[in-house]
Structure formats: C-alpha cells, structure tokens
Amino acid sequence: MTASPHSKTNPGNYFEDFHLDQEIVHSTPRTVTEGDQALYIALYGSRFPLHCSAEMAMDLGYDDMPLEDMLVFHMVFGKSVPDISLNAIANLGYAECVFGVPVYAGDTLRATSRVIGLKENSNRKAGVVYVRTTGVNQDDEVVVDYVRWVMVRKRHPGDDSTPLNPPEIPELTDVVPAADLIVPDGLDLNDYDPELVGQEHLWEDYAVGERIDHHGGMTLEDAEHQMATRLYQNTAKVHFNHMFQAQGPMGRRLIYGGHIISLARAMSFNGMANGFRVAAINAGAHVNGCFAGDTIQAWTEVLDKMELPDRADVGALRLRTVAVKDRECGDFPYKDEDGRYQDGVVLDLDYTVLMPRRV
Amino acid sequence: MTASPHSKTNPGNYFEDFHLDQEIVHSTPRTVTEGDQALYIALYGSRFPLHCSAEMAMDLGYDDMPLEDMLVFHMVFGKSVPDISLNAIANLGYAECVFGVPVYAGDTLRATSRVIGLKENSNRKAGVVYVRTTGVNQDDEVVVDYVRWVMVRKRHPGDDSTPLNPPEIPELTDVVPAADLIVPDGLDLNDYDPELVGQEHLWEDYAVGERIDHHGGMTLEDAEHQMATRLYQNTAKVHFNHMFQAQGPMGRRLIYGGHIISLARAMSFNGMANGFRVAAINAGAHVNGCFAGDTIQAWTEVLDKMELPDRADVGALRLRTVAVKDRECGDFPYKDEDGRYQDGVVLDLDYTVLMPRRV
Amino acid sequence: MTASPHSKTNPGNYFEDFHLDQEIVHSTPRTVTEGDQALYIALYGSRFPLHCSAEMAMDLGYDDMPLEDMLVFHMVFGKSVPDISLNAIANLGYAECVFGVPVYAGDTLRATSRVIGLKENSNRKAGVVYVRTTGVNQDDEVVVDYVRWVMVRKRHPGDDSTPLNPPEIPELTDVVPAADLIVPDGLDLNDYDPELVGQEHLWEDYAVGERIDHHGGMTLEDAEHQMATRLYQNTAKVHFNHMFQAQGPMGRRLIYGGHIISLARAMSFNGMANGFRVAAINAGAHVNGCFAGDTIQAWTEVLDKMELPDRADVGALRLRTVAVKDRECGDFPYKDEDGRYQDGVVLDLDYTVLMPRRV
Incomplete structure (x- = not known):
C-alpha cells in the first residue's frame, strides 16, 4: 500500500x-x-x-x-x-x-x-x-x-527483446447467414400495417442492386456527440478532450464512429421505413473521421434478399449503407475504380435488416 | 419494380x-x-x-x-x-x-x-x-x-398550363371562445396552493392591458434546437443541414419556430406562474427567423379575461406573448405605429391559459 | 391592481x-x-x-x-x-x-x-x-x-442611512463527523462484488495522503451546461444569457459551479470506483469560473479515513477533489506555498464518500 x-x-x-x-x-x-x-x-x-x-x-x-x-x-x-x-x-x-x-x-x-x-x-x-x-x-x-x-x-x-509471435487471426464469416438471424419470439407480422409507418414498400418491393438516396442531412455538434458517447459510457479520450486532441494531428475532438452509424440508420428511414429491426452487422468500416460542423448524408444499396426459415411474414435484406460528409448522395459516392473510397465517404456499413413480407 | x-x-x-x-x-x-x-x-x-x-x-x-x-x-x-x-x-x-x-x-x-x-x-x-x-x-x-x-x-x-383555381380560404375564428376551452376532467382547484408555485397572483389579479416583462433570457444553441426538433421527429431540412443552409439566403440553420414558443412559455413562468395550462392558441406568427447565438427574451400582455362556464375555481386569460432577440423587453417592443413589427421581434403569440380563481 | x-x-x-x-x-x-x-x-x-x-x-x-x-x-x-x-x-x-x-x-x-x-x-x-x-x-x-x-x-x-448591523456569522463545523453520516437503511455490503465495478480497491486500500490523478478530461460546451442547469431549474441569468454576459467582465456565459462538481465526481470513478455514495460535502469553493471550451480534469487526495459506528461492511473516506482547466493533473496542482490556488484550479471540494470494506 x-x-x-x-x-x-x-x-x-x-x-x-x-x-x-x-x-x-x-x-x-x-x-x-x-x-x-x-x-x-x-x-x-x-x-x-x-x-x-x-x-x-x-x-x-x-x-x-x-x-x-x-x-x-x-x-x-x-x-x-x-x-x-x-x-x-x-x-x-x-x-x-x-x-x-x-x-x-x-x-x-x-x-x-x-x-x-x-x-x-x-x-x-x-x-x-x-x-x-x-x-x-x-x-x-x-x-x-x-x-x-x-x-x-x-x-x-518498439520493444523487440522477445521474438515476434506468429499472428493468430480468427476466421470470420463475410455475412451472417439467414439461419443465424434472430427473429424475436412471438413476432407476428401478419397484421403489419404499413400506413402507420408511412411507407408502403415491403420486402418484395426491394431489388438486389437497388440504390436509395435517403436525403436528409444532419450537421454534427460537439455537444451532441459528447452527450451520446457519455450516454453509452464510452470513455475514449479522443471524443471528449479538446486540449489533448488539439495537440494531435486531428486538432479537435474525433466523433465516436457509432454516432455516425446511428445517424445513418435514422436517415435510412426515408426509403427503408419498414426495415424495422437491425438483425446483424456483417462488416463495417469507419473510412474517415468525423468532426463537429460536418454534415452527414447517407444512401443505401440492397446487397441481397434472404428468406428466413419457416417465416412467410418476414424476410431479410442485406444492405450497404454509405455515409458521407459535406456532399450530396445523389450520385451514390462509394469507391473509385481502383477500390479506394471516394472523397467524403465516412462510413461503409454492411448489415442486415428484417422487413415484413406481403401476406 | x-x-x-x-x-x-x-x-x-x-x-x-x-x-x-x-x-x-x-x-x-x-x-x-x-x-x-x-x-x-x-x-x-x-x-x-x-x-x-x-x-x-x-x-x-x-x-x-x-x-x-x-x-x-x-x-x-x-x-x-x-x-x-x-x-x-x-x-x-x-x-x-x-x-x-x-x-x-x-x-x-x-x-x-x-x-x-x-x-x-x-x-x-x-x-x-x-x-x-x-x-x-x-x-x-x-x-x-x-x-x-x-x-x-x-x-x-411557374406551370400555367391549367387555369388558376379560385382560392378556397377557410373561415377561421380570431379567438377560441371560452365555451370551447377544455378543462381537464376531474380538475378541482379549490385547494390550489400558490405557495407551491411561488407566486400569489391568481386570475383576479390580472387586468386587461397589463403588461409583464418576464426577464430571463436564453441564448440559443444549435445542439439544443436540433435535439428538441429531433425529439419532436420534425424532419424539416432547414433545421439540421448546415451544408444546405449555407448555400441559401440565411446562411445557417434556421431554428424551428416551436422552439421559440416553448422558450417564451417557459420564461412566462416569471409573472404568470399560475397559468398552469395552455388551453388554446388563437393565433401565432413567427415574425423573424432565429439562429444559434441569438438571445431570446419575452413579455406578455393580457388581452382578455374570460370566465368559464360552470366554474368558480378556474378562469381563462387570453394573452399575447411577444418574444424578441438580442434586446431587452422593458419597453415592451411590438409594432410600430404603421403596424410593422419592431426590430428584434421574433414571435407574436396569441393564446389562452387557464388560471385558478380565488375561492 | x-x-x-x-x-x-x-x-x-x-x-x-x-x-x-x-x-x-x-x-x-x-x-x-x-x-x-x-x-x-x-x-x-x-x-x-x-x-x-x-x-x-x-x-x-x-x-x-x-x-x-x-x-x-x-x-x-x-x-x-x-x-x-x-x-x-x-x-x-x-x-x-x-x-x-x-x-x-x-x-x-x-x-x-x-x-x-x-x-x-x-x-x-x-x-x-x-x-x-x-x-x-x-x-x-x-x-x-x-x-x-x-x-x-x-x-x-451604498445606502448607509441606517447603521451597519453587527455581523451574525453561524458556527459551522469543518467536517461532517462520521456519526452524522447517513448509511441508507437496509444497505448490506457483505456481498459487494468489486468485479461488477471493475476496480478491486476497497476502503482498506486507501491511505491518508494518497493522491490519485483521474485522467480523463472533458471539454465544456454551452449547450451541455445550459441543459444541465435548466434540468435543475436553476434560473441564474449568468448561465444562460450571452447578451447580458457579453456586457460584463466575463464576456460570456459562466458555467454553474455544480456542473464542474458533477464532472469531477464522474471522473473520480477512475481510481475511486467503489466510492459508491457521496455522504457529505464538508466544504467547497469554486476557485475560478469555467466557460465553454475549457477542458476539465481532476485529481483527488485522501484526507481522512473514518470507521462508521456499528458497521464492519462500509467505511468513509474524506477526500479533496481538485478540478483544473486546460492543464494536466499529473503534478497534482493545488495551492502555492503562500496558500494561493495555482493557475488553472477551478474547484476545491472537500467531501466524504462511503466505500465497502473487506469482509
């Protein structure tokens, strides 16, 4: 002691x-x-x-x-x-x-x-x-x-007094298979009323390869992402300490990547309103940092459509939602021909939502 | 599809x-x-x-x-x-x-x-x-x-390929009559204790024409009005998208007018603390836009006093609350002699509150 | 009327x-x-x-x-x-x-x-x-x-028409004695599990004179302290009215001192995580004003350890938590040799927390 x-x-x-x-x-x-x-x-x-x-x-x-x-x-x-x-x-x-x-x-x-x-x-x-x-x-x-x-x-x-251990890299699947998606117990969408949601498009109405610009657009504020990140009790210094960040290469507080995921998900309501549940995240990359003053917009591509075992009332859509900052999404910005993310792309999220089917 | x-x-x-x-x-x-x-x-x-x-x-x-x-x-x-x-x-x-x-x-x-x-x-x-x-x-x-x-x-x-339809303008009343104001079922103010509220003035104590400066004063923040407006699930782009607004005549995010109404109502506690319920809005105009950094203050004029049918314990006050930005309210800023709103006026709200009567 | x-x-x-x-x-x-x-x-x-x-x-x-x-x-x-x-x-x-x-x-x-x-x-x-x-x-x-x-x-x-009354200064204790600290009825820490808290140190592990730098660091925002202070229904004008404050010596909105107390208390989790309850505040001084943009950090010194009457499962620690702005706490900034607070110190809080004992 x-x-x-x-x-x-x-x-x-x-x-x-x-x-x-x-x-x-x-x-x-x-x-x-x-x-x-x-x-x-x-x-x-x-x-x-x-x-x-x-x-x-x-x-x-x-x-x-x-x-x-x-x-x-x-x-x-x-x-x-x-x-x-x-x-x-x-x-x-x-x-x-x-x-x-x-x-x-x-x-x-x-x-x-x-x-x-x-x-x-x-x-x-x-x-x-x-x-x-x-x-x-x-x-x-x-x-x-x-x-x-x-x-x-x-x-x-830099300590190299011990030999470098061989890497241990786990095998990870590219996409959560439909059979592993969890439909909440008791869920029954046979009486689902799209009018309550304000959008008529259901699982059958989406096509693989379809792309949707969600419009919207939210400008980020330090007070907002700090309140969000503290609500999650995420303690990473980079999000809260301007004095510390001002000395580093970013020069300001970095916004928690999850804040951008949630903004993009909320924006996706406009065009995907019946995608009522996020069932899986298959892959995700925070392509660029976001900061107060950036304006976020998002668009989505339908990557796949999956039926669910023993369910006629609900299906799954595998989506890629791309969030960008300080630019529009009408031209669906993503990657260049050489595979590099285009300017302004901040989030590349591959995930799966559940959506009611026509019954 | x-x-x-x-x-x-x-x-x-x-x-x-x-x-x-x-x-x-x-x-x-x-x-x-x-x-x-x-x-x-x-x-x-x-x-x-x-x-x-x-x-x-x-x-x-x-x-x-x-x-x-x-x-x-x-x-x-x-x-x-x-x-x-x-x-x-x-x-x-x-x-x-x-x-x-x-x-x-x-x-x-x-x-x-x-x-x-x-x-x-x-x-x-x-x-x-x-x-x-x-x-x-x-x-x-x-x-x-x-x-x-x-x-x-x-x-x-600009499309004028069809003739202009004749205007259909609804007939609207200037003020919600006392008989249409709704007193919540079961309300009984016979034991109302103004001490809990910290202000002794009840319905009898207000005079038509009386004006009250509420003091106070709140400076607006983007993070605050955005959180408010999202809480209400109001999706109007002008409130959230700085990139878009920067290209327009305002140059910045416009604050939802209802945010100013709520601020003015909260400020009115100082002088109208026993006006426990907003029963009606008779008329309202957002005279000027508000933006982050503006400081809001408010004052109120008593426009009318109304008895309520079959109620001795509660009456109604018709009020005009005027909110201004970046100026004091001690001189009760409102309209010029020619009927134009004075500089700094942002809200002109004509509404009716319920207030306990002396019993 | x-x-x-x-x-x-x-x-x-x-x-x-x-x-x-x-x-x-x-x-x-x-x-x-x-x-x-x-x-x-x-x-x-x-x-x-x-x-x-x-x-x-x-x-x-x-x-x-x-x-x-x-x-x-x-x-x-x-x-x-x-x-x-x-x-x-x-x-x-x-x-x-x-x-x-x-x-x-x-x-x-x-x-x-x-x-x-x-x-x-x-x-x-x-x-x-x-x-x-x-x-x-x-x-x-x-x-x-x-x-x-x-x-x-x-x-x-300046009115001196009446003679100055003799001062009436109450006698106040320097520290709330252990016997006056209130342990909540029914509290039983015999099964307290520090693993849930993520820190193993209990009452026995702290020594009088020990000092702990809590790291962390939070940059203050106007939208945050305003929301906090309104949540507490604290109406002091200095916290909300930039127009008014801009005319005064501070030039901007002053942050409610309690906001800094709460930030420092939250930061103290890192090092004092088992100090589960604030039982008393013995003394406190807001040494300097805080403003939006300031970055707050904090450190704590153990001033005293107190046993509680008839309790083997819980003890008390008297602490001094010092919050500073725009500087690190690794050197435990407090007072100069002449007793004056060092630059950057904003809060000097002497308080007592309850902490489980080893049983």
Missing part, C-alpha cells in the same frame, strides 16, 4: 496485456430506461415505429416497446472500451454481429469479451486485438454478440 | 399534391415517456409545477403528471411535417388550436390532417395550404387540434 | 430582504424520473454502478436504483436560486452538507431554506447571506441538507 500517483487509476490495457482466449468481464452493469430511448430520439431523430410506439410493438408480439438496436450495440460497446480500446490507435472493423433478444426499458445489460486473435505489427509499436464481445440481459440472454478488431498501442513500443 | 434512384424516398408533397378535403394519416405513432418530459425541462427550463410534480397534479385531480402542453403540440406538429411541410417555404400561421385531454407518460399519440383550404400564388410558383391537424391518444381522444397554413412549393413552379 | 410593468415578475431577494431565522419555502416541487438520471449520465458520463444498475442496487439492499447524489443536490440547490441567489454576486461556500435517504425515480422533492447568518459588506453595496437549505421527499424525509453562503447585492447599494 503506497501512496504513489496513478496507483489506482485504470490506464487501460496495452497490446502486451492481451492473450488468446482471455476472458474479460466489463464493469458497470446498466439498467436501460425510457430516458435512454428519449435521448436516442433527440440525438438522431429516429422514426422507426417499433421503437416509438409501445402500442405497435405489442400489437406485433413484443412484450413492450424495444429499445433501438443500435442503442443496445453502443451500450455494450461502451462497456468494452475501458478494457479493450482505451489505448487504441484505430477501430479497424466489425464482423459477425448478431442482435439477440429485444431489450426493454428496465432490463439490465452486462458485457464480457474474449480475445480471439492477436497480431503484433512488424514495427513492434502496436498490434491488432480481435475480441468477441457479448452483451446479455439480467436473465443472461444474449442481446448482441459481435467481433471487433482494433489496433492497440504497446506499453513498450 | 425498377432500381432507379429516389424511387422509395419520400420527397414530401408539393402544392399540386393537395386537394380540398384530403385526409392524410401521418406516420409513426409515438409513445411519450418521462424521458421526453425530462428533456423538455432540460431544453427550456420550464417550471410550471403541474408538469414537474406528480403529487401536485394528482392533488388537483389529474390521473398523473401531465406532459407539457407545448410538448404535445410539437409532437403532433412534427408528425405532420413529412406530409405537409417538407417542401414549405414558410409556416404562415396558426388558428383554432384547442388542447384536449391531458397527455400522460405512456400514452401513444397519432396525428391526421385534413386539407381545408388552398390558394395558389399568382406567380404560379407556390401556394398556401390550410390544414386542420388532429392529434389523438391511444383511446382516440383528441389531445390537440389546430389549423395551420403554410406556403408550399409547386412541383412544377 | 395596476398594470405597471414588472409588477408580477419576481426580481429575486436583495440583501435587505433577508432577516435572521427567516424561513423560505421554495417553489415548484419536482418529481424526479428515470429521464433525469439518463440525462445526468449523458451530461457527465457517470459510471458509479449503484446509479446505473437497478439489479446491483437492489442486491445491496436499496429499494430501487437511487438517483445520483449530486443530481439530488443540484435539484434542491436549483429550487433555492430564485429566492436566495438571483441577485448574487458570488457563491462563496458550502458546509455541513449531509445526504439523507436515497432518492428514487418517482419521488417528489421540495426544498426550504432558513437564514442562519447575515453580514453586510463594509462598502454597504452587498452582503453575505448564510442559509441552511433542506430538501425533502414526499414523505418529508430529508434527502439533503446543507449550508451555503452567498454574496447578495443590496437593493439600494
């Missing part, structure tokens, strides 16, 4: 602190409330009616109005930050993200992660950590489960 | 899309929560105790703590935006707005509109659409009902 | 309006909700699990998830502002602040103050008012009770 400075402050894990199959229990269980959902609407303007109307949700077989899927994702992600990515250089990707049971106000969420891959950089300054993070409710039912990989600083950058 | 761009995005209605007696069901029913009310207080600092204290509300005969009247108005108004005013040039006025049954956390609100008037501009570029919008709860009880008129762009501006 | 301006607007009390033993009932009882707690997390990023997890709170003997202690303090403080400090020049200090029964969503809070001291300045322009403010719930149980003193303007500054 000494009184030395820093002795009790969590400095976060460095690359050397991780080992394969390591299990990490993340702190601070969180009881989610109607207050969280109200803030989510205030932050993103989401209008997907399942998350706005308890009446409609219960009519379709839910126990109550479920929280937004991406709100659940951010809450679980946030819990993992102090242990996984406090010393991260970059959040590199997501895969195999499956949303589980619905989350209702009053549920208490906890999260754990398992290290499933490690790859030290050849410069010995950092390494990539692959984790599978699982969020559960008070009954230990999985609410979301996903893999992410992140480049983490070494505690002793 | 083609994969053309824009095919599924709602571009909003243009003037040509409206016809007299058209009924429009607005999308996305909304279950309101305590989270919405907490955000409302955080956004405006409202202190009207009926909306702050469940104890006081129930002591006066309410079933629970009702949501703020103007929060209900904004929620219903927001629902109408995607159908009515996405292509609006200007929101021109309100009339005959009556607040119905109280709204409690847990209620689910829906809205419909009926077109009650149409007047194409002589330049054939746009026209005025008059709608009566009705918000109801899950039991189909009316929570608010109002007329607004708005100038909407034509899809084909 | 005249129609004179200002007649009904509350101008706040001036120094001349206070007299010893005066009792003031503050207006607007407030039913606190889960929405308030969600906003609190969004504003400060607090992670103390008792206020995040209903499961954990109930496992430890609470009836439900209690609201943050400092949220309760701010709500009660806010109620006192219109009566006590609307005409304040400076909030000078706090003492003898004891937190009482836990506050749960659904409770309704009221507040009263008693004048316990008065000291007119020798320049006859203002004077110091000492009040004891008490917040209670709907069952009249005390939720927080504290003394603050504040310099208040005179209505007639």
